[in-house]
Amino acid sequence: MRTPVRLAAFGLGLVAVFGAAAGAGRLIGPDVEPAPAHGEAHTSGAPRIPGGLQIAQGGYRLSPATTRLTVGEPQPFAFQVLGPDGKPVTSYTRNHDKDLHLIVVRRDLSGYQHLHPVLGADGTWSVPIGVDTPGQYRVLADFQPAAEPEALTLGVDVPAPGDYQPVPLPPAARTAEVDGYTVTLAGDLAAGASSELDFTVSRDGKPVTDLEPYLGALGHLVALRDGDLAYLHVHPASETALSFEAEVPSPGVYRLYLDFQHAGKVRTAEFTATTTGVTQPPAPTGTADPGPSADGHGADGHTHD
Numbered sequence: 001m002r003t004p005v006r007l008a009a010f011g012l013g014l015v016a017v018f019g020a021a022a023g024a025g026r027l028i029g030p031d032v033e034p035a036p037a038h039g040e041a042h043t044s045g046a047p048r049i050p051g052g053l054q055i056a057q058g059g060y061r062l063s064p065a066t067t068r069l070t071v072g073e074p075q076p077f078a079f080q081v082l083g084p085d086g087k088p089v090t091s092y093t094r095n096h097d098k099d100l101h102l103i104v105v106r107r108d109l110s111g112y113q114h115l116h117p118v119l120g121a122d123g124t125w126s127v128p129i130g131v132d133t134p135g136q137y138r139v140l141a142d143f144q145p146a147a148e149p150e151a152l153t154l155g156v157d158v159p160a161p162g163d164y165q166p167v168p169l170p171p172a173a174r175t176a177e178v179d180g181y182t183v184t185l186a187g188d189l190a191a192g193a194s195s196e197l198d199f200t201v202s203r204d205g206k207p208v209t210d211l212e213p214y215l216g217a218l219g220h221l222v223a224l225r226d227g228d229l230a231y232l233h234v235h236p237a238s239e240t241a242l243s244f245e246a247e248v249p250s251p252g253v254y255r256l257y258l259d260f261q262h263a264g265k266v267r268t269a270e271f272t273a274t275t276t277g278v279t280q281p282p283a284p285t286g287t288a289d290p291g292p293s294a295d296g297h298g299a300d301g302h303t304h305d
Contacts, residue, residue: 097215100119148210
């Protein structure tokens with residue numbers, strides 16, 4: 001074959017190769033979908049990322065000024081929420097009676113705290129935090145900037161220095177005991193769907209019928225996914241009962257934290273729950289469970305502020 005003919009054939013081969021690659025690209029799509037512009041809704045068919053897994057989202061960033069937690073006596077913890085312009089956000093839309101909810105929990109889902117920091121004029125949030133045991137903690141800020149139509153949940157890991165001894169997650173159960181109260185759960189989580197969860201509270205074998213409003217409802221429920229601590233959307237379903245709608249994005253094991261108020265005090269009942277068809281895996285071998293008073297699971301040592 002003469003040289004001009006060979007070059008022409010080679011060129012046609014390259015066109016065919018790159019044409020096939022382009023066609024495959026159109027079928028498969030880009031490796032990373034471009035992020036929507038600030039204030040623009042995410043309209044693709046891709047699943048929405050659960051809250052709390054990112055330190056930044058939609059142009060907003062959680063910026064902690066305090067880099068570690070203290071075991072024992074509470075110490076000031078400060079942070080800012082930076083907006084798309086890089087400046088601290090100072091105006092918020094109130095949800096559940098507060099401008100911002102701060103959740104602190106150890107990576108093994110023990111040591112749960114639900115706090116409400118104070119906002120300074122410069123956009124710095126502050127609240128005293130003390131934890132019972134060393135370890136890596138997830139700090140989750142749930143808030144809605146006044147400029148946005150929906151709330152965001154951003155998260156960051158903050159260590160509490162010391163000898164970290166992880167504890168296994170308690171097994172799934174329908175009842176939880178806290179401070180002399182028995183809380184019973186009815187309803188099941190279903191992956192990819194909204195599930196109704198109903199709770200009843202009793203004491204000394206008798207139903208508690210005079211629960212007091214807390215955060216604009218009869219109670220407040222937080223759900224975290226075991227493994228990555230994704231913060232799930234939970235909404236009150238009734239003004240007169242402890243009933244909630246929970247949106248669970250995937251099969252797995254979840255930890256539920258129900259805050260309720262009675263006789264002027266807020267208490268937290270904790271549950272381990274699995275989605276329909278999922279069995280909770282056994283605790284890792286060789287892991288000792290020091291008990292509720294030491295690990296914080298099911299203990300009456302939660303902080304509400």
